[in-house]
Amino acid sequence: MAVRVVSALFDPAVEMGAFAAKNARSGAVASFLGHVRDEAGAVEAMTLEHYPGMTEKELTCRETEARQRWDLADVLILHRVGRLLPGEPIVLVQCASAHRKDALEACTFLIDTLKTSAPFWKQEERHDGARWVEAKPEDAARAKEWD
Amino acid sequence: MIRVLYFAWVKERVGHAAEDVAWTHKEASVLDLIAHLRSLSPRHAEAFADPSLIRVAVNQEHVRFEAKVGDGDEVAFFPPVTGG
Numbered sequence: 676m677a678v679r680v681v682s683a684l685f686d687p688a689v690e691m692g693a694f695a696a697k698n699a700r701s702g703a704v705a706s707f708l709g710h711v712r713d714e715a716g717a718v719e720a721m722t723l724e725h726y727p728g729m730t731e732k733e734l735t736c737r738e739t740e741a742r743q744r745w746d747l748a749d750v751l752i753l754h755r756v757g758r759l760l761p762g763e764p765i766v767l768v769q770c771a772s773a774h775r776k777d778a779l780e781a782c783t784f785l786i787d788t789l790k791t792s793a794p795f796w797k798q799e800e801r802h803d804g805a806r807w808v809e810a811k812p813e814d815a816a817r818a819k820e821w822d
Numbered sequence: 823m824i825r826v827l828y829f830a831w832v833k834e835r836v837g838h839a840a841e842d843v844a845w846t847h848k849e850a851s852v853l854d855l856i857a858h859l860r861s862l863s864p865r866h867a868e869a870f871a872d873p874s875l876i877r878v879a880v881n882q883e884h885v886r887f888e889a890k891v892g893d894g895d896e897v898a899f900f901p902p903v904t905g906g
Binding site for chain 2: 724728765790796797
């Protein structure tokens with residue numbers, strides 16, 4: 676089980692390198708890295724609030740479900756909380772498997788379902804003030820496709 | 823007693839992150855709890871003015887408003903999540 680919720684900046688190259696090295700015997704590694712968007716300069720910073728305890732529980736449930744649905748050698752879900760700046764990494768999902776199909780599908784499943792189930796809330800800081808980001812209907816539709 | 827938690831704009835509208843609510847009802851649902859919370863203050867009433875904008879977790883699991891709540895539960899109210 677590898678679920679990490681962190682406030683400090685992480686280095687995607689270090690995380691990906693470590694995961695690849697740890698899973699060198701797996702034939703396939705798939706990764707999804709999400710960055711904070713600046714929305715053409717409009718977003719100055721993003722603060723991620725979460726529900727400590729439930730966040731880890733939900734992410735662990737997602738990992739357990741992924742391991743039941745696909746043949747996975749390893750999984751990492753790394754998500755930041757606190758104040759982030761545009762361009763900074765916000766989420767990293769990695770899956771290792773013997774063949775690419777399991778790793779790729781599980782990676783997509785994890786990021787799609789994390790978005791609609793893990794208790795994180797984004798607040799954007801713009802020049803005219805802060806606003807809570809609204810959930811997108813298309814994210815809910817994508818997550819539902821995995822039901 | 824029910825431990826009630828608020829997150830994101832629900833927390834901002836209510837004005838605090840957590841509170842303990844005396845609760846002895848048996849067979850009560852989240853909807854009953856919301857009705858009670860709305861009566862606590864104008865800020866609570868505003869936060870829960872449109873419950874369709876709010877999601878709920880009981881003991882850290884997503885549930886529907888029809889779910890039962892009782893003494894000792896931890897109930898969290900928040901907007902739809904936006905992580906990732």
